[in-house]
Amino acid sequence: MTSHVALQDLQLGSRTVQYVPISQVPEIDTLPFSLRVLLENLYRQQALRDGDVSSEIESLLQRRVGDGITFYPARVFGQDILGLVMLLDMAAMREGVQNAGGNASLVRPHVPIDVIIDHSLQVDSWANPQAADINLAREYQRNGERFAFLRWCASAFDGVKVVPPGKGIMHQLHIENIGQVVWSKEDQDQTLVYPDSCVGTDSHTPMVNGLGILGWGVGGIEAEAVMVGLPVTIALPAVVGIELKGKLQDGVLPTDLVLVITQKLRELGVVGQFVEFFGESVDELSLGDRGMIANMAPEYGATAVFFPIDQAALNYMRTTGRSEEQIDLVEQYCKVQKLWRDEHTPAPTFDTVITLDLSTIKPCIAGPSNPEDYLPLDQASHDFPAHVEKISGKTYNPERAVPVKGTDIMLRDGDVVIAAITSCTNTANPANMMAAGLVAKKAAALGLRSKPWVKTSLVPGSQVTADVLQRAGLQDSLDILGFNIAGFGCTTCNGGSGPLPAEIVEAIESEKLIATAVLSGNRNFEGRIHANVRAAYLASPALVVAYALAGNLRVDLTQDALGTDPDGNPIYLKDIWPTTQEVNQAIEGAYDRQLFIDRYSELYDGGEPWDALARESDGNYPWEPDSTYIRKPPYFDGLRLTPAPITDLVGMRPLAILGDSITTDHISPSGSISLGTPAADFLQSKGVAQKDFNNYTTRRANHEIVKRATFANIRLRNKIVPGVEGGVTKLMPDGEVMRIFEAAQQYQERHVPLVVIAGKNYGCGSSRDSAAKGPALLGVKAVITEGFERIHRTNLVGMGVLPLQFKEGTNAETLGLDGSETLDILNLAQDVGVRSTVQCRITRADGSQLTVPLTVRLDTTEDVEYWRHGGILPRVWRNYMEQSNAI
Template identity: 50%
Template structure:
């Protein structure tokens, strides 16, 4: 620390003396009271890391004098205090670190140079799938299957636990990464020894899951990054970013009777999406804060990726301290948090002045109404009162071309129906298909809820909505209601603490009465691990070509994500999930229609079983205490007998074998110490032309692996039976599998093909329609570089590094889109794929591009160009020329790109130090 501004100071807490970078001292030179909370965190980070190289006094001054209204233009280097991983994204991180150990040795370095320099914690939460449901032993059966499926991955992670310093693993069957982070791992204020001196500084975090922002609810600044950016942070490389704008959301009032935190966050998501906050920080303030429990704040922070912000943060205040106390943090840690926050001007109470914001939105919490979001985007909020109408409006296009029972394709038109169609105006098949299951007969129609999942970090961290679901279940069971027989129900708490308080209140048993049994501790349905539907239900869906639905308490409902056979997916609070399981259909107005018939023969309405705010408050007060947290997190890294029985190799360098889960990736093949040059691109072909809102779910392999897909054929060729395919997410450590699944989402639409859904493209020279992977390999054999064309919001969704890695390995050199989601653009740069944007008002369609042209991208100037020229040549020899923006936004990004990516940059730096 250079300490140009003379801000080093000391703070004594708990009898210990901490050094810290004093914002109060810096405030004698600059007016820091006008800075939002999040900007103060950035400022402290720069002060503490000022070294004249990565961080200069000029950058410190730029943040200290931040102009709220200015467009971001100044680059700063941010270094998080720690990194958190989940296993789907974490396994490839550890694979890459293992591969880097091999590579650094080949470049003349030492394997142990590749080691996390900041604390890293990986939580295994993405691997459990809902194979078994509706029974008391569902949890045990699912965990047993999980360990069988993931033996190779878990063995590798156990090796990493031994081989790398500062790397800890939270074993399976513990909880969801963001909830474990909130309830246990977050420090809020770090107290760590640096160069022999004890320092206090804000807890900041990078996570390889976009919902890392959940921790913003506790006053911790952090956000989701790609695996490659996380690896760079783990290896001591700061992240380059532009000083952001900060949007303030002023909250007033309090939530009304019967309104949940889920309703609130869906409202906030819609508001902020409409405003446009991509690349911006969002900060919540105002008198309404005092009416929001910490869990409600965490729910709002969690969904920052859905409203598009980098973070959605709340300040440290008394409520934060109350939560730290409730969740079993030590008195010493709580005292440090309070003392540090107050001495640094990071403490918030009603006397805190309102800082400057780039924009301010206002929300009266009393205006929030019961809501859902769907059928395919989290920002598409629908009032509960309008949910049936929304379903009827969106189902028509999904059923316009439908197979008859005899298999013939018949377009349903407004011709008065044909018996099976109850509402021909929008082609809703209400009469449905007759299904027999477990001795019961019932009719399955459009809008049938076939999946009802209480799942996901967003809501399972919130006792109000979880206990609310339990109270609703208790009331429903008392009236003789239970989930309809076609509904696959599941209860996947975010931590064992949730199970404890549900058991303590007796509500776990009540949830079981309506068929919500504990299935596992993990993300499950929210990330597509919903497991197979019962065969009878699948057959009914196929026979009627039905548009069925899922209702889940998650944060993501993108096309093809939840389940391949489910076309409509709605996000809802846990109590609403339970209610829709009881109703069994979306084709109902829960605000007016009976949800079912009680055992006494009388109709039961939602209002009859909905929990009151007082009932929920009473349940919370009597159910949750610090001892619960202390007990469940006492040995959080130890694991159970299954985990500890897994054999794993020893040694600093991993012994690669022929695993179909773990493989040494090709990123460093042929790499030398010589730095390359950014060359112009000539003679490229389009691998795909896509429209707006192509998400990382569309790009990155996720969910089930089909046996007739390129990845499925590869695994079969390796002797893996389809029943053992597991999921793409579980095989993220093997590039051979993942590259074959890139752009293979069943719902993606490549505009180079007419009316074709799924991962296909046109190999232009031959005119063949091929799987995207097969076409890419054909182009690779022909030594033809590739480009991708896309519309607005390209790469929204989870921070999946494989969306960038797979793109690179397919041979894509550049992606030209109307706009990019922040994380995905950064990931493309980190993998050496050039991101470019069309000029305003232009896109592939306005320019008349079909994707059948060849593409030259020139004028890149070794990566320094802000603008490049694209020249396209059609089959008849005609040419078009247009300019694009080169989205290498900072000097550091341009340097990474010249090296071929972040990892190559770090390798050369470390190997160079060893050689010197």
Template identity: 50%
Template sequence: MPSKDSLNCRRSLEISGQTYHYFSLPEASKSLGDISRLPLSLKVLLENLLRWEDGTTVQAEDCQAIADWLQRRCSDHEIGYRPARVLMQDFTGVPAIVDLAAMRDAMAKAGADPQRINPLTPVDLVIDHSVMVDRFADPSAFADNVAIEMQRNAERYAFLRWGQQAFANFRVVPPGTGICHQVNLEYLAQVVWTREEEGLTYAYPDTLVGTDSHTTMVNGLGVLGWGVGGIEAEAAMLGQPVSMLIPEVVGFRLTGQLREGVTATDLVLTVTQQLRKHGVVGKFVEFYGPGLDSLPLADRATIANMAPEYGATCGFFPVDQITLDYLRLSGRDEQRIALVEAYCKAQGLWRDATAPEPLFSEALRLELDSVQPSLAGPKRPQDRVSLPDIGGNFDLLLETSGRIRQAESAFPVAGEDFALKHGSVVIAAITSCTNTSNPSVLMAAGLVAKKAVERGLQRKPWVKSSLAPGSKVVTDYLDKAGLTPYLNSLGFNLVGYGCTTCIGNSGPLDEPIGQAIIDNDLIVSSVLSGNRNFEGRVHPMVKANWLASPPLVVAFALAGTTRIDMTQEPLGFDPQGQPVFLRDLWPSNAEVASAVSAVDGAMFRKQYADVFSGDAHWQSMPVSGGATYQWAADSTYVQNPPYFTEIGQPAREPTDILGARILALFGDSITTDHISPAGNIKASSPAGLYLQSLGVPPQDFNSYGSRRGNHEVMMRGTFANIRIKNEMLGGEEGGNTLLQPGGEKLSIYDAAMRYQTQGTPLVVIAGQEYGTGSSRDWAAKGTTLLGIKAVIAESYERIHRSNLIGMGVLALQFVEGQNRHSLGLSGRETLNIRGLSAHLEPHQQLTVEVLREDGTQSNFPVLCRIDTANEARFFMAGGILHFVLRELLAH
């Protein structure tokens, strides 16, 4: 703790004979001014600054700036924030550890000690994104999928095993344990963290950044954390502060309580729609009000987990008695629970219903009893649809897709006694994202299954069903409640503990199903209890994807179609021919509560007793030792990336970008899934052709996400999403472009390589909300490896903008009222970007000169979206990791 403690606020607490030292917010307020009504999330940031004040990265005026935030309830002051820890999952964690290994190589080649590249901040990596639903609806599905996962990912897992022993402060939670955000909620998070230093025990708020965007789930526990790109996470691991502006905080006041039959999923979809409509990108959201009294911790976690979907940095819930009850239920140590209560009360971080409510930049409100059963889709999580309207919504989708004339046709499936139609549900997945942290919705799913089986119903035969919980605790309590046999009977057998369908690891559809979809150009549906339903994400053949609560997932598996009003139409018929409606199967709140009472602390203590050891597969995996990694030239999973080849040379000063060509022209809401897909690798794509050239057959491609340790695959996969639309090709789907001049049609990768041989810099043009979705560092890494020097968009999602800067790509924004349409950009122009220099300032205005095919010229201004002085330093060094490496080599 390097604090100068210029405000003289260091104090101590004694709990059960143990003394804890801390930096007191009430004491600091004697110098800073009254902070009692500061949002609690900003109080956490203030404590962080008090503790890290060193006169350089954190100064006394930074602390004062947070106190002064109350005057305008916004700030343009930049701070350096240091989280207590870093959380990773394997899709983003593997490339992060690859980068650290590459940095060690660069240190060694420069004659420095490679072991200086080492996490200074504790890091936990949870392997949860690699299991696929290859086997389903079978008692052996879990064992089979685990075996396939271990075989497919042996190279990656061996690499992580090396990292586990090579790096200090680095722990790995092996596969088959759970998803990172649920393991974090149930075990890793402490709410109040402690650290020994110079013989003293310090207590401070548990904070983190994570390479999984759903790091935000833990905000439901009162732990401040959010997703960052792997690039930022690596810098934080290496001791660099996270550069950020003091955020605006939007208050979200909850009152009342949910009505009978309404789930936490219905609530979070309502919240997501409301916040996305309001606009909270780059802001904190903090929940408050009397409605919190009736909101269980699991419901809070469900809402916090969807912060990336409503666009906020985080959705924060304060610590209160419900927090303590959850810590006790999940098996946390009683001393820790006592510390959490005493510390939060001493610091003014405890939710007290009698105290004045905090003051916010803006405030929204929601009456909980107004929430209705809902889904979201067919391709964005903020597009909420009330349950009765889902059928009509799908018919509208058909009409806008030009398929209304064949909407009532049914297409037979070869060798089967059923037929597929538009709207048929081909995937029904209780998948481990938002909802599997929540016993109430999982028990409700089990109860719906029980009643369905008792009425003689079965899922429709064309539905691929799966259960992928986020924690082993889930299967324990479903077993204890006696609901597992009923879920199994409907085909919701355990398939794995991992992200599966929500991340695109839904596995293959049965071949006759897939062929019928292709042959008849069907728009079929998936229904999943996840967070995301972006185009091309869940499954390449499934164009309509709907987010729903676990009990509704079961109901749609029974119905087999999304062209239904479940409030009026039957899900099926019992053996006597009587219709069975959703209302006949839906459990009462009392039934759900009775089932939830089966959850107890012993389950958590048992499942997390030896969480880092792994099973026999993991323990028997060979590990090659050494401070530096022994790269295998023939590996198709892990390769030494080329980022640091020039690190021994001085950093190049930014200069104007001249003679640039437009690689792609995109519309609104281009997600990180569009830019860097996580799922299926198409055999005919550049990445697929590359793998086949190395002797890898298509059945062994695995996924883009699993190959993120290999830059050769990932740069070929950049902009390769099958649903992406480059406007240069008139709305055609797929990752292609037109090479200029001349207009030759090529894949974006092939065109970028052709431009590179010519020495031509590249630019991407886009609309609003560029880079929404996952905290995917490869969306920025792939961009830079293709030779793209700048992106010009109407607006950015927070994480992707930061990642672009962190990889040395210039993020530019059209000024208000201008865009690609108003400027008449077609993609055939040549661009010069003027105003770049060694004195580049945050939010500086630059000029883009446009040379058109007919020889005419024009120009337009753009805003440089380098937002902080630290980001400017990172950009000028070539990126954040280059900055860190150069600093280490210089000292």
């Protein structure tokens, strides 16, 4: 088959649509389904766009892993943090083009954009019937200016839709309603159909892969490029096939399976790869299970985690209220394109295959600080003392107890102070939510209650989940245990856990207790969940309820009693744990198609508070110079029509030398803004009271906060200042210890460029563009590591920061780096290219020198171009100026 193809007709009842055929490609049956979606995209580019991608088609068909592939997603999907920043940059770019004499009307979205306001909610009120209303009102109070900007964007830019706060979490709304599986585009007198696809400004975007929609997380910078019509360019990924066999044992929940997969794939090493499931037991997984597995993609580093479209996908679309016309389109199109999977479909050829027997999965949790820290449930309590010693450096003492002022509570290491049923990962799964409700119902009936020091909360990912729990008769029991609905949004999982009672905080901090959190989320990184929580554990919603009853990680849930019944008999977890049959019966009786139709008919209706935010302007956003939330970014100030010539990076000083698995939370924290930090000092200087600080996440549309938040994580360990925890470094050559922000300011005043040095998996975690923008704003010109997580590496390139990688066997430790050195990257103008090698000259404080080779982690030709321009934003601005001059 040639790479030039003609559109074909597909008859759907009384209407005819057009599509670009791929089913006759000879290699199609051996291609993984995810690559078939990429192949269709390339053929469609060839058929409908100027330019020849024949070589890319050949690369894909011959499976040349690492070759550059261009991909035009159907749409962009975002949340109110990175989605807002993405639109902020577009508003500034439009104004920047206009101010430079260009045609501002060119600056507009070229693909549809959905932004979900879900990352601003905090659990300020909990364990009471009014909690959801109180928290939503406070969310508006804190974030009205941010929300008003997003509402303005929905009216100022065609193709932008904004879901108001209080509707749910983006990924659950995505899989339940927004994702279409097959996309339709009206163009004059014809309708073109093709696979639905997206890039999302959140690393957990792959959740929608569970429904057969190819999409992955990117930074806001990369999403902006897609928004203005540029493709995503990726290195063709290897595809790992996971063959599923067997069936989950009775009482084992989807979360248990997901945490095992996370641990196994992180251990295997799938960073930058696609993962795809096949085998006899794929049909054992519900769409909720598939979405959970795919949601966790960033926790093990995969770009996408794809489940092919099958009958289960159609059944899910029907249950969640999609139209019969859309369901028919999906079925007919996917079957004619060989994008359909059933029991007769031959297994594709994968680059790597591993087999997982579902019957071997056992109940488990993960912690204390990474999603891949797998712990069998029967081992968790026994491992906790080792966690205490690792975190505190002190021997665990089970007798240590601290009185909580004004109560008769004695707080101990391991006490669970936060138990949160949270995140789209788990609340979109019917089995998980019914199991949690059944545990609560049985526990409440036996007289068990949550421990008084536990902050309990239930924040579902969609309003339908709340309807279902009520309909199943389970919410009342959850309420009795303190799991009242506290809102609909991304809370504890994203650091929005809200305050702990002051007396609890005082007890924790007075003796530096290792307080814990148990949450049904996808992230438990250091410092993320709560500033006073030193250990956090991921668990199924049902186990979150169980740990609220137990009150401490030292309790062995498989052996120890949770309490006693009215007759004094011990009650064990097995006494309140539901069977798989009970869970399935609850699901069948509670979920209904009409619930989804009714709720999603009101998706864009925010009511009075939302309508009150409407504002008019003359075409440009009315910036407020003194705003502490929304500031016009500086990225277009002083730009020239041609980029500056490439010069060597000479005299760089290390701003930080870091270890392995430095997350974007370490680089740009998302939690509360603590007193004594650069961001807090800035806000106080602007007259903002501590109670109104909000958090780092909600302040990312202010570049002054982004700068001051960079490397401000309270758990950061910078090897330049060994033994110290937090965002500090040494100003060199002076040797003075100071906060990283102030040191960077002094280096900038001295015109000294900066470098960050780190170990493996640098930038893992959330797709956070502020983790690249912040270092760039501080004057970081290069980051040298033993390995990058995919999204963060791309974000660095997008901000004009050069990503460099040590050769195997070399790192900061083997080189003896301590921060007193200067580093030079030589011959950049001649040597920079795709995965090229450059020389780094290290000059030590005593004047001795050493030169080591580094790999340039510009992985595609587009990466090289973006870096030469100083990042994606300058490149796009120059594109608009070129187009303006050509008109």
